[in-house]
Amino acid sequence: MKKAFRCAAALFVCAALLFTLHVPCLALGSSEKITACGEDCAFYPTIIIPGLGQSNVMVTDDNGEFLLDKNGAKISAFPAYLDVGSMIRIAVFPLLASILTQKDVGLSAAFGKIIDTSFGINTSDNNGQNTGNVKTERYLYPYSEFNDYEVESVNHHVPFELYPTELPKDHLYYFAYNSFGNHIDLVDELYEFIQMVKAQTGHDKVNLVPLSQGSTIVSAMLEYYPQVADELHKIFFVVPALNGSIIIGDVFNDRVNFLNRDYLYNGFFDELGLLDEFTARLIEIALRILPDEVMMKTVAEGVRHLVEGVMTKSTAMWTLCPPEDYPSAAQKYLSSPERANIKAQTDKYYQVQLHHRDNIQKLVDHGVQVFDVVEYNWPVINVCERWNTMNGDYIIHTTSTSMGATFANVGETLPEGYVQQNTHCTDPTHNHISPERIVDASTGLLPDATFYFNGNRHDLTQHNDVILKLAMKMIADDEIRDVYSSPDFPQFLFGRNVSELLPLMKTAKELDRSGLSEQEKKLLDDALTKAQSTLDNNLASGDDLKACEAELRAILVKLGAAEAVPAPKDPTVLRSISLFLYDHFGTNGFSELPALTIKLIFQKIVSFFKG
Ligand SMILES: [Zn+2]
Ligand SMILES: [Zn+2]
Known part of the structure; x- marks a missing residue:
């Protein structure tokens, strides 16, 4: 049961950096001027539009007051309201009875009910408006006005505090939204938010930094509010879901990989990318506690409740369906008369997808600076059937994030003799083929303004220090105009993850050295110096950084200042x-x-x- 739930949860984890509940049309923040900058301010106010689940959407009671857990903390509604007590109450008897009788004694129905009571908080009515008791925490003022709780919440998603920027904090804004929300409302809210930022700062143009799902809101705004072109200085897309994700495209077309019985029982959990093989194989064996028919029926019922009852009622979720998968998916889930209002809205977004590259080109022609960050060389998570058929970043296929660049599949290179296509690059001296010959960036819409990170996983984007440094520079000044502007930020860079290294370096720097021998001090200093210089080198690879991390950790473990990484269990x-x-x-x-x-x-x- 728990394992089957994992399958459905996995579907969401994967859908997890892309995709938030009903925010009734919120009152706009104050239009009173907040910043102290004068007429000659050198900065542009910058709005971060986060990705799937990167906003605090919290569970409320019937009166709209936040529900609190036993520690007094608000309860997140993303991706579901997990009330373990009620889940156990629903499942315990059907599960025991089904195990004892080896038949489906209400188990599949109970699992469907668990999905309804947990994910159901994020469902919508037939107008695509959220119906659950949830509230999005919004920030209708600049980062400089955030309280400690707000700073912590936002940094959990985008770690601003780790990466200083010249941009004054009263010019930095965070547009929070519900990833399960109504996409047209979200677009209206973003446009209003831009007006609010302009009023609060006195500036007439802003920068936008849309991440992942956030880019779908920006993309639609370009179509629904074309006049916004006059109000934009720069857009810095980060792993944008501009053409959706094959995860949603497959799931909305019944191509769910773990409903393939043979794959579920042999390989799915191991290839999921979230479990060690020991755990994955243990789950495979544990699945056999029930007859396969009962297990498969239970899993399928969970998927059906999730997709039919929640996901396909959210117009924001539909923005993540690739245009090539939309017509068949809409036919399947939106062709009934009850869902006609939802379909009218998602049809509108389908047009946005068909026009999005034209709309971005128009912006560029209008003088707006547009940049893109792409991560590649990961298969998309294996919940969808097409997962290993094209290059991806674990969550989104790369043709979507790169606006049409060409990629060899993971583990392959471009065919021998392949010549750069130069679809969008007019300078014959440019080389847009990646060093390992996986990418031809010249077929993407913005070959001279797109940065590629080899081997970075989408859900770990916030741990890539180079992406964050680039973003912080981009929002502070206009020094970087293209991939040739700075030797520190060339077109092709590496996947890196500093989430373990940075705390280790902090521990090493703050360590009480009074009891250390001269030799220990030297070892520690050498490892720290090496780690810092590797970190400062944007061209160092993720493996280079992992080697520094291992060396520093080994010394700190010896000194009793850090824990060793436990060896993986032998599978x-x-x-x-x-x-x-x-x-x-x-x-x-x-x-x-x-x-x-x-x-x-x-x-x-x-x-x-x-x-
Ligand atoms: Zn200013
Ligand atoms: Zn070029």
């Missing part, structure tokens, strides 16, 4: 058991296996855990 035995079961008994549950085999398997498992 050999569980892997052989799971593969043995699959090879000999397919996807059958334990009760469907001969008794003697079960005895042997349990003896093996028991001896493994004893040993």
Whole structure:
């Protein structure tokens, strides 16, 4: 049951950096001037438009007051309201009865009900308006006015405090929104937000930094409010979902990979990218506690409630469906008369997708600076059928984030003899082929203004220090005009993750050195210096940084100042058991296996855990 729930949860984790509940048309913030900058201010106010789930959307009671947990903290509604107590109450009897009888004794129905009561808080009515008790925490004033709670909330999603910028904090804004919301309302709110920022700062133009799903709101605004071109100075897209994600395209077209029985029982969890193999194989074996028919029916019921009951009623979710997948998905989920109002709205966004590159080109022609950040060389998460058929960043396929660049698939390179296509680059001296020959950036709409990060995962974007440094520079000044402006920021860069290294460096710097020998001090200083210089070098790879991290951690562990990374559990035995079961008994549950085999398997498992 829990495992089956994981499947549905995985669908959301993956949908998780892209995609927020009903915000009734909010009152706009004050239009009173807040900033002290004069007429000759050198900066532009900058609005961050975050990605899926990167806004605080909280559970409320029937009176609109925030519900609090037992520690007094507000409760997040994204991606679901997980009330474990009620989930157990719903599931416990059907689960026990189904295990005892080896039949579906209300289990699949209970799982559907759990999805309804948890994810259902984010559902919408037939006009695409949220109906659940949730409220989005919004910031209708600049970052300089944020209280401690707000600073912490926002930094959890985008770590501003780690990456200083010249941009004054009273010029920095965060547009929070509900990823499950109504997309047309979100566009209206963003446009109003821009007007508010202009009034509060006295500036007549702003910068926008849309991340992932946030780019769908900006893209629609360009279509619905074309006059906004006069109010924009620069847009810095970061891993934008401009053409949606194949995850949603597949899921909305019944191409859900874990509903493939053979894959679920052999390989899905291991290839998910979120579990170690030990855990993945253990789940595969545990699935067999029920007959496969019962397990598959339960999982399918969960997916059906999630997709039909929640996701396909949210017009903001529909913005993540690629245009090539939209007509068939709309036919399947939106063709009933009850859903006609939802379809009228999503049809509107379909047009946005068909025009988005033209709209961006118009902006550029109008003098607005537009940049893009793309991450590549990861398969898309394996919940969707097409997951390993094209290059991606784990969440979005790269043709979407790159506005049409050409990629070899993960593990491959562009064909021998492949010549740069120069669809959008007119300078024959430019080389837009990536060093490892995976990308031809020249077919993307903005070849001279798009930065590529090899091997960065979409959901870990906020841990890539180079992307953050680039963003902080972009919002502060106009020194970088293209991928040739600065040797520190060339077109092709690396995936990096400094989420472990930075705290280790902090520990090393703050360590009480009074009890250390001269040799220990030297080792520590050397490792710290090396880590800092590697960190300062934007051209160093993620592996270079991981080597520094390992060296620094080893010294700190020896000094008792850090914990060693636990060795991964050896998956050999569980892997052989799971593969043995699959090879000999397919996807059958334990009760469907001969008794003697079960005895042997349990003896093996028991001896493994004893040993
Ligand atoms: Zn100013
Ligand atoms: Zn070029």
